[in-house]
Amino acid sequence: MKTVNEVxxxxxxxxxxxxxxxxxxxxxxxxxxxxxxxxxxxxxxEKLQQILLFKELEFPLKDIKDIINRSDFDKTKVLEQQIELLELKKEHIENLLNLCKYLKVRGVRKLDFTAFDSSKLDEYARKAKEQWGQTPAYKEYAEKSKNWTKEYESGLMADFTKLFEEFGTMKEMDPASKEVQSQVKRVQDFITENMYTCTNDILYGLGTGYVGGGELTENIEKMGGKGTAEFIFRAIKIYCGRPD
Structure with a gap:
């Protein structure tokens, strides 16, 4: 037995x-x-070790509690999934250099590593992941991304970033305007085509994350300038028919 101080x-x-x-x-x-x-x-x-592993993968404590207390909790299966996700994060670090080179070739004026500090766009995949990554949306994302090369992923990330940069040029427009709503649809279509089927409910959930503060909001502001995250969320709410 160990005391709390020893642990x-x-x-x-x-x-x-x-x-x-x-x-x-x-x-x-x-x-x-x-x-x-x-x-x-x-x-x-041993249970604490599992909790810490899930925390490293950015699961909320409530979700961790639900997962590890499930009657069908399979330690071996979960560990395999944790290894896979951690390998994706490791791969992303290796991809950063390729991404920066790609963006430099495209003529980007300001290069910022922190804008892409995620594993294979895991800021977006994580929104579709429930429990430990077994929802249909997450499975679809895993299937679509399994054969990506580093070069392809770098180009995809740059193209996705460009959508947010373009939102930044629209901030003075009416979020309900045809142009802005078309841009929201471009984001939704991009996610559906390249990651997972982005329903209006999923899109709205992503929008709430954009203005949730923290790293994701900061990254969007770096892409499109101050106020971009809030502007995008307002446009998404209109697109999805959600009241203020």
């Missing part, structure tokens, strides 16, 4: 975080001492 030193997870995991039912200690101190056995540590 914290072993894993790098803070004591406060371990206490929080206990409170929300994500990771319960094996037992408590008479004084109320938490004690963790090997099974609890």
């Amino acid at each position: 914290s030193k072993l894993t790098g997870v803070s004591i406060r975080t371990l206490q929080y995991y206990d409170q929300i039912g994500l990771l319960k200690p094996a037992e408590y001492t008479e004084s109320g101190y938490r004690l963790y056995d090997d099974a609890a540590l």
Whole structure:
């Protein structure tokens, strides 16, 4: 048995975080001492390892809790899927140099690595992924992308980025205008053709992510300028018939 302090030193997870995991039912200690101190056995540590792996893959804690507590949770299968996703992230790092060279050839004036800090556009694929990547949309994306070469992927990413750059030139227009709505459809069609079937519901979900703050919003602002993310979301809401 290990105390919460020992587990914290072993894993790098803070004591406060371990206490929080206990409170929300994500990771319960094996037992408590008479004084109320938490004690963790090997099974609890193995579970913590799975939690940390899912966190590395950017799963919300709520989803992690649902996954690891499922009656059909298959540790071996999940580990295989985690390895595959981590390999995609590793591959993306290798692709960055090719992407930058491609963009330079296209005459891009400002080159910024952070605008593409994702694995095979995982900012978008992740929106279609549920539990651990077994929704029809995610399967469709995996099937379409399995034979991509690095050069093809780099070109695809650059073309997708260009759509957001073009949105940036439209910010002074009415988001309900024909031109802007046509641009929204171009985004939807691009995702459907190259990644997965982008229904209006999925498109709206992506739009909410664009204005959700953090890295994705920052990247869009770098592509199209300040205010682009909010403008795109307003246009998507109109396109999808969602009220303000």
